[in-house]
Amino acid sequence: MSKIKNEWPTEHKGALLYRSALASSAQKSGLNAMGFEAKGIPYEEVYKESSRQLAAQNAKTFGSRMENKNDLREWGKQMTPELGREAFGMEVKECTEDCFAMDMHFCPHLKGWQQLGLSDEMCSKLCDLAMEGDFAMAREMGYELENPMRLADGDPVCRVIYRRKENKENKD
Numbered sequence: 001m002s003k004i005k006n007e008w009p010t011e012h013k014g015a016l017l018y019r020s021a022l023a024s025s026a027q028k029s030g031l032n033a034m035g036f037e038a039k040g041i042p043y044e045e046v047y048k049e050s051s052r053q054l055a056a057q058n059a060k061t062f063g064s065r066m067e068n069k070n071d072l073r074e075w076g077k078q079m080t081p082e083l084g085r086e087a088f089g090m091e092v093k094e095c096t097e098d099c100f101a102m103d104m105h106f107c108p109h110l111k112g113w114q115q116l117g118l119s120d121e122m123c124s125k126l127c128d129l130a131m132e133g134d135f136a137m138a139r140e141m142g143y144e145l146e147n148p149m150r151l152a153d154g155d156p157v158c159r160v161i162y163r164r165k166e167n168k169e170n171k172d
Contacts, residue, residue: 002120003154008089008106009129015086022087028099029070030126034118042127046104051133056135059140069141071151074101091157100166103149103157110152120154127152 010016029047035143036043062078063069076095084090089105110132113123127150138145142161149155 002114004110004114004123004151005154005156006110006114006151010086010089012083012086017085018083018132019106019111021164023112023115023155026109026115026126026130030113030116030118030122031125031128034116034122035127047129048132051130052136055133055136056140059137062137063141070164071099072100072143074163075141075143076102076160093159094161101159101161103159104151105157107151107158111141121150124150124152134160147156149160 004134009016010019013061033043033047065078066074068074073095076092080092081092085159087106087108091105092101093103107127110123110127113126118126131147131150134147135145142165144165146161146163147159148161149157149159151158
């Protein structure tokens with residue numbers, strides 16, 4: 001029996017469509033991963049690299065919309081548009097100049113993998129691979145990212161914490 005709880009109600013039609021599209025995309029990546037594993041073909045590094053490349057593009061897009069990239073309150077606005085808040089069941093935990101933290105109560109990607117009947121272990125592995133993009137995007141923006149809780153590991157939420165990197169010149 002799965003230890004993963006990944007349910008969060010919404011009636012928002014746009015969020016339901018967004019969830020469905022993300023779940024479908026995740027199913028494709030999950031099926032690819034399973035197919036590669038069945039044939040003994042290593043795919044993890046390719047998956048991570050494609051996540052990194054997409055993250056670099058996303059960071060440029062998000063960054064171009066921000067007045068001050070060093071202010072994580074602005075980053076938080078980029079990360080929590082209304083549709084995303086509703087689709088992922090986002091709850092902002094902290095939003096300051098130096099830190100942006102949120103909990104997500106639902107993951108459409110995870111839902112797609114669950115709908116395929118993938119094991120908890122495979123869901124966690126795919127989550128690791130997908131999160132590589134989030135970590136890469138944080139690096140591109142000059143932030144540090146922590147992900148101490150994950151739905152794919154059976155935690156009640158997926159918590160992401162972005163922090164501004166300390167400026168070495170200001171360490172005195």
